[in-house]
Amino acid sequence: MSCIHRTAIIEDGASIGDGVEIGPFCHVGPDVTLDPGVRLHAHVVIAGRTRLGAGSEVYPFSVLGEPPQDLKYDGTLTELQIGEHTLIREHVTVHRGAPHGGGITRVGSHCFLMVGTHIAHDCQVGDHVVLINGGTLAGHCEVGDYAILSGLSALNQFVRVGRHAFIAGMTGIEHDVVPFGLAKGILRRAHLTGLNLIGLKRRGFTREEIQALRDAFRTIFEGPSEGLRERAEEIAARYPGIAPVAEMVDFIRARPDRKLCLPPAQNMNVDVEGL
Numbered sequence: 002m003s004c005i006h007r008t009a010i011i012e013d014g015a016s017i018g019d020g021v022e023i024g025p026f027c028h029v030g031p032d033v034t035l036d037p038g039v040r041l042h043a044h045v046v047i048a049g050r051t052r053l054g055a056g057s058e059v060y061p062f063s064v065l066g067e068p069p070q071d072l073k074y075d076g077t078l079t080e081l082q083i084g085e086h087t088l089i090r091e092h093v094t095v096h097r098g099a100p101h102g103g104g105i106t107r108v109g110s111h112c113f114l115m116v117g118t119h120i121a122h123d124c125q126v127g128d129h130v131v132l133i134n135g136g137t138l139a140g141h142c143e144v145g146d147y148a149i150l151s152g153l154s155a156l157n158q159f160v161r162v163g164r165h166a167f168i169a170g171m172t173g174i175e176h177d178v179v180p181f182g183l184a185k186g187i188l189r190r191a192h193l194t195g196l197n198l199i200g201l202k203r204r205g206f207t208r209e210e211i212q213a214l215r216d217a218f219r220t221i222f223e224g225p226s227e228g229l230r231e232r233a234e235e236i237a238a239r240y241p242g243i244a245p246v247a248e249m250v251d252f253i254r255a256r257p258d259r260k261l262c263l264p265p266a267q268n269m270n271v272d273v274e275g276l
Contacts, residue, residue, distance in 0.1 A: 009041075018055070032078065033066065036085070049097045050078050054085035054110060063093040069122030071099045071140065084110030084128065095120040102141055109146070127164065145180060147204060161259065163252050165204060167197040176260040180248050181214055184262050192265040193222060206245065213243040221253070222264055230257070 003021040005011060011023070014031035022040040023029065029041075030048040036055040044061045047053065051066030059065070066081040068074055079098040082105060089095075093114045098104040102123030109128035114120070118132040121139050127146035132138075136150040139157055144150070145164035152170045162168065163180025172186045181201060184191040196218055201211055217236045221229060233253045240246040253261065 006043075030066070049081060051081040051083070051097065053083050054087065056086040057083060057089070058087075059089040059093075060091045062091055063089050065089070065093075065095045066097050067094070069096045069099045069102075069140070071122060073101060074099055077104070079104040079106075079122075081106045081108075083108045084112070086110055087112040087114070089114045090116045092117045093119070096122045098123045099140070115152075133170070147200065149200070159259075161252070161256065164248065165197055165200050167200055174262065176262045177252075177256065178262045179252050181245060182218075182262070191262055193262045194264070210243060210245050213240045213246050214249070216240075217246045217249055221249075226263055229253075229261070229263075 003017050003019065005023045006025045008025045009023045009027040011017065011029045012031035015029045016034040018035055018037035018039065020038045021035050024041055024043040026043055027041045027045045032050040033047045034052040036053060038056040039053050040058045042060045045059045046064045047066055049066035077100045079100060081095060081097040087108060087110060095108060096106060098106045099122045106120065106122055106124050108120060108126045109130060111129045112126065113131045115132060115134045117135045119137045120126060123140055124138045124142045126144045129147045130144050131149045133150060133152040135153040137155040141159045142156045143161040145162060147164055148162050148166045150168045154168045154170060154172045156174045160174050161177040163178060163182065165181045166178045167183045168174060168178065169185030169187065172184060172191045174184060174191045178184045181196050182193055183195050183197045184193050186192055196214055217240065220236050221232045224232065230253060233250045236246060237250040
């Protein structure tokens with residue numbers, strides 16, 4: 002049985018799964034689906050064609066599924082999909098898609114969206130992603146599994162962040178960050194500073210994989226940017242059986258129209274301390 006507080010407003014048409022808890026003064030719109038075991042604390046608003054996966058939990062004053070902040074938006078009923086067991090803390094906003102951007106914003110399972118984070122329209126966020134307080138994704142961003150965006154960091158529109166990447170606090174990201182990369186730029190635009198070694202070790206990557214990624218990172222990113230993609234092809238041939246290296250190279254290959262976040266020009270000998 003679901004438990005719905007008497008002050009909550011559940012619009013006709015909303016689909017409420019078994020074991021859902023809805024606290025005081027929540028508002029759930031007519032096109033919303035709450036899968037079994039969802040918990041909404043007080044003063045949560047869920048609007049639009051939004052689906053919240055089983056076991057997810059939303060804290061007070063978060064707003065999910067409202068229209069995109071896009072002057073071209075024409076009122077079309079677009080979508081927001083959030084996976085299972087995602088934890089959404091206070092004052093988080095996640096907007097549904099825009100028709101010209103695919104129409105669906107997606108957030109994966111087992112994500113953790115901390116206080117005051119924002120995910121804009123048509124973003125595609127993987128599983129186990131962490132957005133720390135105040136982190137912001139502009140429209141159409143892609144964030145891979147296990148990526149971490151630290152406090153007050155921000156992604157520009159269309160930016161891609163690869164799996165297991167780490168973005169330091171107060172960093173502005175204009176260009177794509179490769180999988181396993183570590184980017185920082187406190188109070189200025191980001192540059193690539195090395196590999197997310199701590200994340201790699203925590204996630205059980207082997208010594209062989211980490212050593213191969215070391216070599217791949219240095220080969221690809223040490224040197225002039227003009228030959229970067231050619232060096233990526235060289236490293237792919239050097240490590241044909243190492244999946245993380247292939248993933249980094251495939252990320253670079255996938256969008257030749259996109260610029261990559263690079264090491265600082267004044268220090269092409271990248272800081273890979275501890276590698």
